[in-house]
Amino acid sequence: MTRRLIVSYIIVTVFVLLVLEIPLGLFFQQRELDRLTADAERDATVLASIYEDALEKDTIPDPVPAAKYNRNTSARVVIVDDQGISLVDTAANTDRDFSTRPEFEIALSGGRATGIRHSDTLGADLLYVAVPVASGGNVHGAVRITLDTHEVTERVQRFWIGLAGVAIVVLIGVAAVGRTLASSVIRPIRHLQTTAARFAGGDLTETVPDPSSPHELISLEEAMNTMAQRLDRLLEQQRQFVSDSSHQLRTPLTALRLRLENLQSTIDDQMQVEELDLAVDEIARLSELVDNLLHLAKADRAQEVAPCNLTKLTQDRADTWTAVADEAGLTIETQIPAHEVWVSAVPGGVEQILDNLLDNAMSASPTGATISATISEGTDRHALSVSDTGPGLDAEDKRLATERFWRADPSKPGTGLGLAIIKSLVEASHGDLAMTDNSPTGLVVTVTFDAAGPPSLNPATPAGQSNRRQQ
DSSP: OHHHHHHHHHHHHHHHHHHHHHHHHHHHHHHHHHHHHHHHHHHHHHHHHHSHHHHHTTOOOOSHHHHHHHHHHOOEEEEEETTSBEEEESSSOSSOBOTTSHHHHHHHTTOOEEEEEEETTTTEEEEEEEEEEEETTEEEEEEEEEEETHHHHHHHHHHHHHHHHHHHHHHHHHHHHHHHHHHHHHHHHHHHHHHHHHHHTTOOOOOOOOTTSOHHHHHHHHHHHHHHHHHHHHHHHHHHHHHHHHHHHHHHHHHHHHHHHHHHTTOOOHHHHHHHHHHHHHHHHHHHHHHHHHHHHHHHSOOOOEEEEHHHHHHHHHHHHHHHHHHTTOEEEEEOOSSOOEEEEOTTHHHHHHHHHHHHHHHHSOTTOEEEEEEEOOSSEEEEEEEOOSOOOOHHHHHHTTSTTOOSOTTSSOOSOHHHHHHHHHHHTTOEEEEEEOSSSSEEEEEEEEEOOOGGGOTTSOTTGGGOOOO
16 A cells, blocks of 8 residues: 555655646756847847948958857858858858749848758758848848757756756655655554454454544454453453353263163163163263363463473373274374474463364274374474374365364264364464365365474473463
């Protein structure tokens, strides 16, 4: 927008300069030509008065005045009698017939002729002035002065160059002033744009309006702050409701499950036992859903990032899930560096991400398959990948996979919140989430974190914070 404003200022300035300078340049050019013409016409009249007696008495005119004028001005002087025959010519021999020349025809008729013509011989434009030599109403001859206009042309060119220089200086000044003005106009808009982008990114912290902004923009920013405060309160209420509901539901669901399990031992009817087993399974599924909703509510809450030992956390979680994998006939292998790799993430986020990724990979993998957890180091960012050899996901399923409650196969157990929780934790950690196809089959989920130093290199980070778990 700043560029557009500056361009608009320059366009308006160029238009004004053209309107002012072109007429001024043309006026100067015409004035210089008129001045040269008037001077030449005056000089021709003076020469005509000098040669008037000689032409009237039909005597041979003295060429000295014409030659002297030629030396002073470099102008060619031609003097003819009443028949148009040259008597004096400072540039050629005399006795030449000029009667057919238009300017001499006019002068011998008692008029005055002026004009500019191009000389192919000299390669220049020539100004000519022809005046009659007359007395008592009788024309005795004519005088023509021919001047090279290069001096006038050079003066006009210098004037045009000066006008161009003035235009350039004005344009540079307008561009500089325009940039300053545009910046003063755009600055509050950019401030407002930054605020809107921050709100869109989930940071609903109130911002202080720029006091130098126009009143309308200040009012708009205040309205945006009010909207952000209300939205933040609504989101917090929603998160608190989900969290409270999850906490409140966990206790009765656990109690109900225990009662049903206790009731199973008192029933001998096999059909009733099977029905109770199904009820217990449903309660387990509801408990898992409640736990995931609680994790999701915590993941959505804004948290400060802290250094996390990605190497240690990955190895710990892989070891924890190895027992579960063995029971399912699966193998978990890790490909991690021997040294520590530190990343920036929300406390407990890496553990939850790994738990959900490994759980999803085990659910999708067939018996005997191998699940890999890999750490790839980079310069500024490090990546954690979990791959399986299951059926994988097509492009549309990859797009929908992080939606809440979405499941690729509704017939399989699960809540559809695992990847949604991962996405929320990754975004809270300022990371990236990507899903790609594994070879030959399966899915690779890659989470990228910003690199960080260990807590000893970050004095503001409390010791042990990076290894805090939230399960």
